[in-house]
Amino acid sequence: MRDGIPRFVPEDNYGKSFGYQWNLHRLTQLDSYVGLPVSRDRLLRESGWTTDELEGREVLECGSGAGRFTEVLCQTGAAVTSFDISNAVEANATSNGRFAGLRLLQASIYDLPLMDESFDYLVCLGVIQHTPDVERAFKTIFRYLRPGGKFCIDVYAAIVAYPHLRQLLRPVTKRIPPGKLYGVVQSITPRLLPVSTRLSAVPWVGDYLTRLVPVANHRHLGLSDTETVRTWSVLDTFDWLSPQFERPQPRRRLERWCRDLRLSEFEIERIRGLYVVRGTK
Numbered sequence: 001m002r003d004g005i006p007r008f009v010p011e012d013n014y015g016k017s018f019g020y021q022w023n024l025h026r027l028t029q030l031d032s033y034v035g036l037p038v039s040r041d042r043l044l045r046e047s048g049w050t051t052d053e054l055e056g057r058e059v060l061e062c063g064s065g066a067g068r069f070t071e072v073l074c075q076t077g078a079a080v081t082s083f084d085i086s087n088a089v090e091a092n093a094t095s096n097g098r099f100a101g102l103r104l105l106q107a108s109i110y111d112l113p114l115m116d117e118s119f120d121y122l123v124c125l126g127v128i129q130h131t132p133d134v135e136r137a138f139k140t141i142f143r144y145l146r147p148g149g150k151f152c153i154d155v156y157a158a159i160v161a162y163p164h165l166r167q168l169l170r171p172v173t174k175r176i177p178p179g180k181l182y183g184v185v186q187s188i189t190p191r192l193l194p195v196s197t198r199l200s201a202v203p204w205v206g207d208y209l210t211r212l213v214p215v216a217n218h219r220h221l222g223l224s225d226t227e228t229v230r231t232w233s234v235l236d237t238f239d240w241l242s243p244q245f246e247r248p249q250p251r252r253r254l255e256r257w258c259r260d261l262r263l264s265e266f267e268i269e270r271i272r273g274l275y276v277v278r279g280t281k
């Protein structure tokens with residue numbers, strides 16, 4: 001236990017760059033800070049759930065980062081257990097610690113101090129492609145969901161994430177210390193972002209052309225002003241270039257894992273660069 005948060009992983013683990021980014025950008029992606037329901041809309045769109053059905057339910061959130069989805073989940077009145085391998089849990093505690101229904105842990109998906117089949121809902125967004133063994137991460141989290149419980153997991157889609165210039169840069173950038181890499185990203189992003197936006201406007205092939213520019217571009221989110229767009233862009237470009245692991249997945253493999261788990265129902269939908277896997281255990 002440190003700063004009121006139970007810790008079940010060594011401080012020095014592969015999630016360090018995430019701890020760095022989320023403590024630096026503690027508020028950037030929180031709906032309450034942005035003033036727009038970006039995270040709320042994404043969570044509800046991906047899961048197909050309503051806020052009413054979550055009220056009073058036991059929800060497990062895996063890999064919570066700074067807590068953009070923790071905030072949305074807590075606002076529904078759910079009892080939320082949320083964990084992350086990195087010290088991003090500290091940022092989450094500062095932002096969301098006011099919710100009485102929130103229990104936060106610093107722990108790894110692979111080794112959780114939780115009871116099997118003790119949750120009604122399972123949420124894991126933007127996480128499992130960043131683990132060293134994606135299949136094991138995917139299959140392990142279902143242990144904690146009760147039979148009949150609902151899940152929503154999203155994963156980078158291989159078809160979108162692999163043909164991207166960042167994949168050529170990552171073998172080098174992931175070895176650069178976070179503080180140094182962040183400085184580089186901060187200085188190049190404002191220059192590359194307008195290039196990416198211009199390319200994205202090219203009819204038919206705009207989406208493909210933007211993959212040649214290694215900068216995250218959130219033009220589709222309707223963020224309110226240029227400064228916000230730039231800040232999100234710096235954060236997510238760092239989030240592309242710094243993680244120790246990035247293992248996007250093909251749809252067929254996700255289908256196979258779902259069949260292996262004998263889920264009572266599941267569906268996989270591609271939403272932009274993500275496969276969303278949702279259903280009932």
Ligand SMILES: C[S@@+](CC[C@H](N)C(=O)[O-])C[C@H]1O[C@@H](n2cnc3c(N)ncnc32)[C@H](O)[C@@H]1O
Nearest residue numbers: 015018063064065084085086108109125126127
């Ligand atoms: C891209 S961030 C997404 C965070 C949050 N879900 C969001 O969408 O804002 C991925 C998160 O997964 C966490 N993570 C990676 N491997 C993990 C593991 N084995 N156990 C728990 N969390 C892990 C990282 O520390 C990081 O905060």
